[in-house]
Amino acid sequence: MHPRRLLPKLFAPTLTALLPGTARAQQPRSGRGEVPAIPQAVPPMRADYRWRVMRNGSEIGSHSVTFSQRGAELIAISDVSIMPKLLGVVVYRFEHRYTEVTRAGGFVAVQSRQNRNGSIVEVSAEAAPGRVAIRGPEGALNLPANAAPLSWWEPQRFGGAVPIFGTTTGRLMDLRWSRLALPGGGVQWRCQGEVDATLAYDMHGQWVAYSVIGDDGSTVSYTAS
Template sequence: MRRGREPGTWPTVQRRALLAALLPLAAAAHPGELRLRILREGSPIGLHRVIFNEADGVLSARTEVDIQVKLMGITVFRFQHRFTEVWADGRLRDATSRRDRNGTVTEMVARADANGIQVQGPEGALRLPANAAPLSWWDVRRFDGRPLFANDTGKPMRLRFSHAALADGGARWSVTGEEESEGRYAADGRWVAWKTKAEDGSTVTYERIG
């Protein structure tokens, strides 16, 4: 997998300065719906959608992931994920997740209160900091150093981010640690592509289609 600058070599102050420059652009870039085609080794296997709704300062983003891998016409892998997050005043208000992996269902609920974020999921009851956020690649502002948690289990994640500027004015952000992947963003902060390695070692990519 291609990566930018090695983890830990992009100073935090520079990273935050870059993100500060992207904030108004990313905030203005939310379409009504974001759609990305999912490919495994170049072959289409599914669709990733994010549906946005913003009113009275509250932003709701519902992520829908549907994947089906077939071999000789037989489905050998099926994955469905429904994840909704609600934001207000720059803070996560609540999040709900339902993941179905080959018939095994995992659910998670996160709720903000006065002291932090309470999570109930497969890891049991967890208390996270008030500024914690789910790892959602559609929002480049998540990479500002705040605590991140898995959007399907609620488990806190140990991640390291690195950044590389692209010739078209966009940026590529890579993450290592508990997740190994990278996202590509246009100059205005829009999420346009993603790449990771599947458990079987195959390359999975996302391509923006709407």
Template sequence: MFRSLIMAAAAVATCTPLAFGAFEDGPVMPLPDAGERIVFDVYRNGDTRFGTHALSFTQDGQDLLVNIDIELRAGLGPVTVFRYEHQSTERWREGQLVGLVSETLKDGDTYEVSAQSSGEALDVQGMAPEDGPISLELPLSILPSSHWHGYRPGEYDILNTEYGNELDVTVEYLGEEMLEADGERIPARRYRLISDLTVDLWYDENGRWAGCEFEARGQTVRYVRRADPLEG
């Protein structure tokens, strides 16, 4: 069971769309304001809560900084038998990702990714469990796998913020529906991201990330956005 949770955690870190309007390369949703915060409670197999996924947005001069903190744990009584952590900071300038640092604790191993814009490309250094060190030059228009910014429908590559490799994805728009979020049910648009796993993502009327759900080896993982992101 806990091996399946590890697979699910990978999807959490690599699991947006669209603001309700036209899209271009780069972020699809309007950039959040400095001081905004989004927090999800993460559940598995119904109502078993096993962690949180938090995003906070701050301003640094002309740049938007996005800090992401994922903490997932499961146990048998007082004993922790599963632990997954992912922390990253993204730096955005004029709608493009210009810098990234991340650290992931997964299955007892630690993985680090760094990315920096050279002005002509995004230089990425990372590490994959099977392939070893990664060194890539990616287009400045590439989106990271952090979901808050929105993905346009189609087939293309995104940056895996867990390992630093490229992910081939297909994104489909599935329509509008009601979603549990913010302590109530809200209208949201649903998208499906197909890669190593299939992930469903929801976005609210303002284009903000509102929910997520996927299955990994028999485990259903579900995100529920908090009404008050400051509550414990």
């Protein structure tokens, strides 16, 4: 089974940390001679995701996405581990970890490391003036300034809203999207092209379902753990 289809390029994670500077107000000093700091806007904390990865009724791995805050930045760490077994023996190993930083919903940086049966691929990307600077298997690349990684927990990027790049290639992806409203205010997205996946989100934008078609025609799906 091709790992890019098993768990698409959005899985990936450890990131380049960008420490936010401390904003200072241009205000009169306090009696102690100190300049009061302007509080930074803190992004709302998001609920973590923990999934069991299923194929043909059997659990073959896990995918977790955990969130933390660093000042005005939101840090998402995605960790995928796929190890299907035959007669109790691991026959395939796919591990993908990437960390993404956003600020006020905008992409800041991402760092990804993929291990596919011992073959390591690393990709890093960082928002820069007028571009997104990529370093990956194809060397240094510059993508459009509004480009962002394919992160399944960020559905506001879908449907052509921004150029999407793969966290295991560093290249822009060829994706086609369709959207379907669900009862209760949720939404279903269908992604086709380099990845053939179906996802669902509730009325609050929380990721609640995922399935993808593998190269062998089998369906890999997620079950909340």
